[in-house]
Amino acid sequence: MEENSRGISPRRSKRSTVHKIAAANEPNLFDELPDDLVVSVLCKLSSSAASSSDFINALLTCKRFKRLGFHQLVLSNVGSKVLAVKAKNWSDSVHRFLIHCVNAGNVEACYTLGMIRFYSLQNRGSGMSLMAKAAVKSYAPALYSLAVIQFNGSGGSRTDKDLQAGVALCARAAFLGHVDALRELGHCFQDGYGIRQNITAGRRLLMQANTRELASLLKSLVKQQPNHHHHHRGLNYEQFNCISGSGCSSMSNEPASEGHPVNVFLKEWFELGLGEMGEGLRLCSHKGCGRPETRAHEFRRCSACGTVHYCSRGCQALDWKLRHKLECVPFERWLE
Numbered sequence: 001m002e003e004n005s006r007g008i009s010p011r012r013s014k015r016s017t018v019h020k021i022a023a024a025n026e027p028n029l030f031d032e033l034p035d036d037l038v039v040s041v042l043c044k045l046s047s048s049a050a051s052s053s054d055f056i057n058a059l060l061t062c063k064r065f066k067r068l069g070f071h072q073l074v075l076s077n078v079g080s081k082v083l084a085v086k087a088k089n090w091s092d093s094v095h096r097f098l099i100h101c102v103n104a105g106n107v108e109a110c111y112t113l114g115m116i117r118f119y120s121l122q123n124r125g126s127g128m129s130l131m132a133k134a135a136v137k138s139y140a141p142a143l144y145s146l147a148v149i150q151f152n153g154s155g156g157s158r159t160d161k162d163l164q165a166g167v168a169l170c171a172r173a174a175f176l177g178h179v180d181a182l183r184e185l186g187h188c189f190q191d192g193y194g195i196r197q198n199i200t201a202g203r204r205l206l207m208q209a210n211t212r213e214l215a216s217l218l219k220s221l222v223k224q225q226p227n228h229h230h231h232h233r234g235l236n237y238e239q240f241n242c243i244s245g246s247g248c249s250s251m252s253n254e255p256a257s258e259g260h261p262v263n264v265f266l267k268e269w270f271e272l273g274l275g276e277m278g279e280g281l282r283l284c285s286h287k288g289c290g291r292p293e294t295r296a297h298e299f300r301r302c303s304a305c306g307t308v309h310y311c312s313r314g315c316q317a318l319d320w321k322l323r324h325k326l327e328c329v330p331f332e333r334w335l336e
Contacts, residue, residue, distance in 0.1 A: 038064065039071050047077045055082045075104035083112050084261035087268035102130065110134040111142045115262045119292055120269045124155040141260050143173035144181040148312050154294045163194030180314045182209035187313035259288040266290030286315035304330050
């Protein structure tokens, strides 16, 4: 068989052309999938993705994913890990994405954007409205954050404190199982702060908060256990010491409750200097909080050393167990 100048036989060249035409005429099976099935898959992805980049990269795969990725059902199911934006990555596009999620009825987005607007962008009214929108749907973190705002009169003056409203919001969040709210409500009962003093009820609530934290630690330790057939069930002696506080390197009797991602955002926002704090204003000294003061002397300080400040009794109790009890020096000794 004679070959042309390129070394390819005419018959072979004709056959390859026929195959290309046939391939071009074959239907794309992906395009034949109904939209509701693709939306269902994207809903699962938006709720379970490990980070925002994973979700965004999936939407950039094709035009159809990008279009259906902004479907109301998909945006309403976006999980906390996708919404956990870094402060250094904050931009107008991130802000718009959160607004889309809010408009889709995403409770997590309502709370996240509400906290960012109230504390970082200092848009107090809009921030509280968004948090209230999440609180109406019984979102415990929003209820607790609104309680802290009422206890401190955040965004206003000292006279704007509403202790009874703070207790009511805190009680609702505690009923839903929010550990920080349980602890805060326990201290309110013990101190008679915004409610009639009941030391017994306060201690019971504090014990419930501690029990929930221990249960959370046990669950995380079980997940960390290697899944071997010959592995003994239960915790070993070192893990028991860590839980009981007798041998844990962190020197804490109990684990810290895992904070919400938006608290990490707030802490990074002000530490990186992305937001301006007024002169004399401070962040809550509990490292897992991130809330800033909205006016001078808004937060309570440690009565012993006076060097740390907290937005709530819950944060003060947590930071005491985790760190401050090893550093606290009475003011008189500090002067000496």
